[in-house]
Amino acid sequence: MNWGKDILLAFIFLLIATFCLISLMGINPKPPVEFKLDSEKPSNPWIIETIPDGGSIFSVLANLNLPLKEVGLLAFNFGDYIDVSTIQPGDTLKILLSEDKQHIAKMMFVQEPITRHHFTVSGDSLIYNLEALPVTKIKRILEGRLEDTLDASLLAMGFAPQDKQIINNSLETEINFARDARNGDFFRVFVEECIFEGKTLPGRKIFYVQYSGKRTGTCELFRYEDAEENSVLNGLYTKEGKSCHSNGVGFPLSVIHLVSPFGKRIDPFYGTWAYHQGVDYRARYGTPVYAVANGKVTKAGYNSGFGNEICLKHPSGLLTQYAHLSSMSVRKGQSVKKGQIIGRVGATGRATGAHLHFGLIKGKKYINPANLKMVGTEKLNTTQMERFKTQQQTLLKNMENLQHPQAVAASTKK
Ligand SMILES: [Zn+2]
Incomplete structure (x- = not known):
């Protein structure tokens, strides 16, 4: 027994001696100089990408060959925090990988230099922080x-x-x-x-x-x-309240919040790349869904992945599709008017939450609804017109004040 104790003591003594010797000789395994060099030449661990013309955050992520699990998590939840229709070419996407390069640790999305969206991956969920620089x-x-x-x-x-x-x-x-x-x-x-x-x-x-x-x-x-x-x-x-974008096609909802655009994206169910043949608008469960133009109902029923689905055929030849509805208020064969409520937003079929999937078919091909100019209304109604008249007066007054800044300053001094 004593043998082992002696060896242990000898070993500890040797360790202390070596340590003292190294200290005396001034050999430091991590000299401060090295730290200084590090801070002087910081290697940028962030992967930085700019959204190209016609590109999306999804296309950028797809081209980077990143760990698919986190890409799926980010791509799928991104729209909950950022209105993707506000993304512009030139916006910057920054990605930080974990030390072993096997996972995405953080993502930062910089919009119009002033808005910074921070995403931190924490296991299977995301932590989101918004930072807005003062303008x-x-x-x-x-x-x-x-x-x-x-x-x-x-x-x-x-x-x-x-x-x-x-x-x-x-x-x-x-x-x-x-x-x-x-x-x-x-x-x-x-x-x-x-x-x-x-x-x-x-x-x-x-x-x-x-x-x-x-x-x-x-x-x-x-x-x-x-x-x-x-x-x-x-x-x-x-001045009379006539819309300046009138071409006969309206919006399917009264407030548009695009969460998933047309084209390549991560499939929210399979976690693989897929082509999204329409757009997803986020809306509360039960929000009214409107016919975007006059037309005829060609389909109104359950269609597996799309859940409760309505398809309309319009006189221009255009077909529109409304999916995941919670309820449908039209039948196949029925004629509908533009702006008529045809159903309500839901989460039927393959949907992870309440939203409207809106598809557009032109000449047997799915097209991007973002390329179709849609209008809220051709003409403001009486109530809206009253509000508009007041806004016109305020606008003209504001412009008048801008053109005669001295007069305003004088009158406020009094
Ligand atoms: Zn969809």
Whole structure:
């Protein structure tokens, strides 16, 4: 017995001696110099990707060859936190892998440089944090004269593509540019801008658009904002309340919150890549679902994966599909009017939660509903019109104040 004790003591003594010797010789297994070198040259462990033109967060994730389990978790839950329709090319996706590179530890999505969505993978669930950097909001009136095309003129004034498109498309419903526009025509836009680090962010809120020309006359458009935030009615209208995006196709819901876009995505059930032949809009259980245009019911019944499903055929040849409904209020063969309630949102069939799957078929092919310009209403109703008139007055007053800032300052001093 004593033998073993002696050996142990000798061993401990040897260890202490070695340690003292190393300390005396100044050999440190982790000298502080090394730390300094590390902090001076940090290797960036984050995988950084930019959303390309026409790309989505899903297509970016698909191309990175990442651990599928976490990709599925992220892709499937992403839409619960971020309205995917707000994602723009140029937004950044950052991914941090675990030390053994076998798992995704964190994901960060940076939108319009100011919004940072943080996702941390914790076992089978996600922890989400939103970080919003402070911006300065200013209202401005921008004026210009037409040179060649309105598009080029707006571009020269620094309008982002999506803002330009709204102004262009809206005015085109009222003005025949090819026939009536002339160089030197006058236009004025009243916007709210978000400024971050001295730069204007894309996605200006457009309150008012005016276009005046010899042949076009004067056209004025005003923004209407419904009581409900994100209402499909929000947008530009003529003074009389006529929508500027009218092409006869409406929205299937009164508030649109896209959670899963058209195209390649992770199948929420199988965890493998699949093609999504439509879009998913999140909505509460029982929310009314509207026919997007006049048409005839070609299908109204249970269809395995799609659950309660309604299909409509429209005179233009377009087919629309509404799936996972909790209830259906139309029968096969029946004619429906645009805006009529045909059923209610549910989670029947292959659905993990209440949402509307909306599909569009054109010429036997599924097409992306995001490519179809849909309109909240062709014309505001009486109640909405009253609200709109008040908003028009406020808008004009705000513009007047902006043009005469001195007068405002003087009157507030008194
Ligand atoms: Zn779907």
